[in-house]
Amino acid sequence: MASQTQSSALLKAAILIISDTAFKDPSTDKAAAALEQVFENEGAGKWQIAKDDRAAVSDGIAVKIVPDQKDQITNAITAWTDTDNFMNLIVTTGGTGFTPKDNTPEAIVPLLDRQAPGLVHGMLAASLEVTPFAMMSRPVAGVRNSTIIITLPGSPKGAKENLQAILKLLPHACMQAAGENSRIAHAGGTKKLEQEAGVASVPPHSKTAHTHTHNHDHSHTHSHNHDHSHDHSGHQVPKAHTTPSERPPQSNDPRLGASHRARQSPYPMLSVPDAVAKILEVTPSPIPETRPMSTDLVGCIISSDITAAEAVPAYRASIVDGYAVIVPDDETQRSKLKGTFPVASVSHAQAASMPPPLQPNSIARITTGAPLPDGANAVVMVEDTVISSLTSTNQMTTGAGTAAEEKEVSILTDALVPGENIREPGSDIALGTTIFHAGTRISGLGGEIGVLAASGTQSVPVFRRPRVGVLSTGDEVTDISHPGPLTGGMIRDSNRPSLLSLIRSWQLCDEVVDLGIARDTPYSELESKLRDAYRLHDLDVIVTTGGVSMGELDLLKPTIERSLGGTIHFGRVNMKPGKPTTFASVPFKNNDGAEGRTQRLIFALPGNPASALVTANLFLLPSLQKSAGVSNPHGLERVSVRLAGRVRCDKGRPEYHRCVVGMDGRSGLLVATSTGMQRSSRVGSVGGANGLLCLPGKEGWLEDGEMCECLLMGMVNGY
Ligand SMILES: Nc1nc2c(c(=O)[nH]1)N[C@H]1C(S)=C(S)[C@@H](COP(=O)(O)OP(=O)(O)OC[C@H]3O[C@@H](n4cnc5c(N)ncnc54)[C@H](O)[C@@H]3O)O[C@H]1N2
Numbered sequence: 001m002a003s004q005t006q007s008s009a010l011l012k013a014a015i016l017i018i019s020d021t022a023f024k025d026p027s028t029d030k031a032a033a034a035l036e037q038v039f040e041n042e043g044a045g046k047w048q049i050a051k052d053d054r055a056a057v058s059d060g061i062a063v064k065i066v067p068d069q070k071d072q073i074t075n076a077i078t079a080w081t082d083t084d085n086f087m088n089l090i091v092t093t094g095g096t097g098f099t100p101k102d103n104t105p106e107a108i109v110p111l112l113d114r115q116a117p118g119l120v121h122g123m124l125a126a127s128l129e130v131t132p133f134a135m136m137s138r139p140v141a142g143v144r145n146s147t148i149i150i151t152l153p154g155s156p157k158g159a160k161e162n163l164q165a166i167l168k169l170l171p172h173a174c175m176q177a178a179g180e181n182s183r184i185a186h187a188g189g190t191k192k193l194e195q196e197a198g199v200a201s202v203p204p205h206s207k208t209a210h211t212h213t214h215n216h217d218h219s220h221t222h223s224h225n226h227d228h229s230h231d232h233s234g235h236q237v238p239k240a241h242t243t244p245s246e247r248p249p250q251s252n253d254p255r256l257g258a259s260h261r262a263r264q265s266p267y268p269m270l271s272v273p274d275a276v277a278k279i280l281e282v283t284p285s286p287i288p289e290t291r292p293m294s295t296d297l298v299g300c301i302i303s304s305d306i307t308a309a310e311a312v313p314a315y316r317a318s319i320v321d322g323y324a325v326i327v328p329d330d331e332t333q334r335s336k337l338k339g340t341f342p343v344a345s346v347s348h349a350q351a352a353s354m355p356p357p358l359q360p361n362s363i364a365r366i367t368t369g370a371p372l373p374d375g376a377n378a379v380v381m382v383e384d385t386v387i388s389s390l391t392s393t394n395q396m397t398t399g400a401g402t403a404a405e406e407k408e409v410s411i412l413t414d415a416l417v418p419g420e421n422i423r424e425p426g427s428d429i430a431l432g433t434t435i436f437h438a439g440t441r442i443s444g445l446g447g448e449i450g451v452l453a454a455s456g457t458q459s460v461p462v463f464r465r466p467r468v469g470v471l472s473t474g475d476e477v478t479d480i481s482h483p484g485p486l487t488g489g490m491i492r493d494s495n496r497p498s499l500l501s502l503i504r505s506w507q508l509c510d511e512v513v514d515l516g517i518a519r520d521t522p523y524s525e526l527e528s529k530l531r532d533a534y535r536l537h538d539l540d541v542i543v544t545t546g547g548v549s550m551g552e553l554d555l556l557k558p559t560i561e562r563s564l565g566g567t568i569h570f571g572r573v574n575m576k577p578g579k580p581t582t583f584a585s586v587p588f589k590n591n592d593g594a595e596g597r598t599q600r601l602i603f604a605l606p607g608n609p610a611s612a613l614v615t616a617n618l619f620l621l622p623s624l625q626k627s628a629g630v631s632n633p634h635g636l637e638r639v640s641v642r643l644a645g646r647v648r649c650d651k652g653r654p655e656y657h658r659c660v661v662g663m664d665g666r667s668g669l670l671v672a673t674s675t676g677m678q679r680s681s682r683v684g685s686v687g688g689a690n691g692l693l694c695l696p697g698k699e700g701w702l703e704d705g706e707m708c709e710c711l712l713m714g715m716v717n718g719y
């Protein structure tokens with residue numbers, strides 16, 4: 001559980017000086033001192049100030065200088081925001097102008113969870129009173145995790161004036177941003193500061209807080225219209241597409257105690273087919289795009305018919321190694337082919353140019369695939385010839401010594417017809433013919449890539465593949481790289497590597513991103529990890545494991561509903577394993593730059609390893625198939641298998657029983673063997689499994705030798 005470890009009821013501020021000059025020579029910086037003075041004189045009693053140790057992060061105002069470089073700005077900011085010991089406020093100076101190296105806003109904006117245009121407006125309005133040059137600054141402001149970030153201009157005077165303009169409101173804003181994590185808010189320090197700012201205390205993150213903030217803005221600084229526009233375009237916070245009154249969050253409010261938590265899941269229990277239908281309904285339709293031809297296209301679905309850009313072969317080509325000859329058209333003259341002919345030229349397959357035309361009564365040596373000389377109409381195989389004489393002038397040196405070339409060759413056969421051993425242009429692939437229909441999958445077996453390459457296809461119409469991230473959740477969940485031994489309740493994070501590899505094996509995604517582990521901190525870490533995942537990796541789908549059942553640290557549902565403004569489409573499925581599987585969506589906003597993309601999806605899978613893997617196969621797969629353009633997104637292949645050994649059904653829920661499917665050589669039937677004990681937590685029940693027996697939810701057994709429906713997760717054993 002992250003906690004703010006502040007020792008006093010003062011807020012912590014950091015100053016980031018962004019300047020190549022100051023970075024080289026810190027003595028040139030005057031902005032830090034000017035800002036410190038503002039905090040000291042006008043914010044006394046509210047901000048921690050440490051003059052002695054300017055670099056101290058734990059106490060007082062921390063000051064850091066970085067050059068005008070995005071990555072360095074990002075690193076400095078996140079070191080202050082992505083930590084339990086976070087800053088309440090970060091002000092930056094510099095890099096907000098129009099010169100090419102001014103890139104502070106560009107570095108900061110992607111880091112912000114929520115923008116604060118009101119603060120920007122306040123600063124600009126105040127500066128414009130002083131100088132029209134205020135228009136030359138491009139400030140941004142907002143919240144990352146629990147920290148307010150504000151960009152000030154580089155000039156000490158400008159920076160100072162801007163900070164002064166908004167300083168009074170910042171303590172209140174900072175406390176709202178710190179929310180649950182702020183020790184101050186709990187300690188009652190809130191009241192005093194809020195009274196000074198003229199507002200009343202409200203719980204953070206709640207809908208009431210939201211409304212309240214707006215009331216406050218109305219009465220103090222902003223016009224109604226201005227506020228209104230914030231609601232629709234300024235905020236980057238995704239909102240539910242149902243209004244709270246239409247559909248209030250069903251999930252628990254994690255800030256409330258056990259007595260406020262539901263003791264029965266409020267989510268209706270869907271059947272597996274109904275859950276899949278809902279997923280396919282919400283999953284966005286595939287988006288066609290054109291991509292350069294490359295092996296990166298493996299797994300893509302072709303979005304419109306493709307015709308051959310070039311004929312294959314492009315020229316008349318020999319099918320064998322031998323000699324290009326002129327076979328008389330007149331059958332009665334064919335015997336003339338048997339005889340001795342001068343070798344006029346050589347045509348190699350490697351040749352980039354055409355060989356010279358073949359004159360009557362001569363032959364030309366030719367290799368497999370090489371262009372046929374004009375005039376020739378067949379190729380005789382080298383096996384059907386002997387050398388009659390060698391040339392003395394055409395000698396070449398080989399590693400084995402001096403070898404002579406043939407001057408004359410005798411053809412031993414006359415059983416040859418015009419066109420023999422020749423491939424006509426376009427006889428493999430004719431120019432302009434349809435080589436692939438829309439809906440064809442470019443497999444990793446190489447065939448489709450081969451045809452596209454051979455026919456000179458430069459760009460390929462395919463469906464855009466979704467970008468997916470995988471996030472584990474849970475305080476106990478420990479990365480596989482932890483050297484061990486494990487202590488306390490630690491558990492190895494097996495779900496993340498297992499899901500990453502499963503999803504990659506489907507080849508339905510352009511990117512499968514490892515999002516790491518989010519701790520069970522109410523809202524903030526899970527929320528910020530999810531937001532970062534969307535923003536930094538431009539994801540369409542996030543897959544999480546853990547935290548979806550009834551425990552007090554099962555935070556996925558409340559975070560999705562209450563913090564991300566998402567819609568939970570279902571929160572329970574009648575199946576074993578996988579009952580608490582949760583499926584939600586968060587709409588894309590206009591300013592997300594996601595042309596044609598409508599919904600971001602969240603598959604919140606149960607934490608038990610068998611549950612996670614089974615539900616990914618049952619629910620995530622059809623969704624990814626639909627987004628990637630598979631015309632019939634039906635999930636795993638369904639086959640009929642014979643049971644080798646009896647299996648017990650679950651009397652309550654239909655079960656997806658992990659099994660190994662092989663081929664019985666004698667009967668040709670598929671045969672399934674159970675992987676043993678099926679407890680959802682037993683990772684061994686998925687080891688080696690390539691099938692899921694679909695067992696009905698009923699008392700009793702399916703007997704040895706009975707036929708049963710089975711979903712194939714991979715290839716049948718034996719391959
Ligand atoms: N009162 C109830 N309790 C539970 C119910 C219920 O209906 N009422 N449902 C049970 C079922 S069914 C399942 S499945 C689990 C689902 O649990 P959660 O999704 O909430 O997952 P956690 O509580 O976070 O963890 C469960 C289990 O899985 C382990 N885990 C979590 N993440 C990983 C990982 N990345 N790698 C490996 N193992 C992981 C975790 O340590 C726990 O042991 O809830 C039942 N409870």
Ligand code: MOO
Nearest residue numbers: 577578579611680
């Ligand atoms: O439904 Mo849970 O996945 O059985 O253990």
Ligand SMILES: [Mg+2]
Nearest residue numbers: 547549551554
């Ligand atoms: Mg749980």
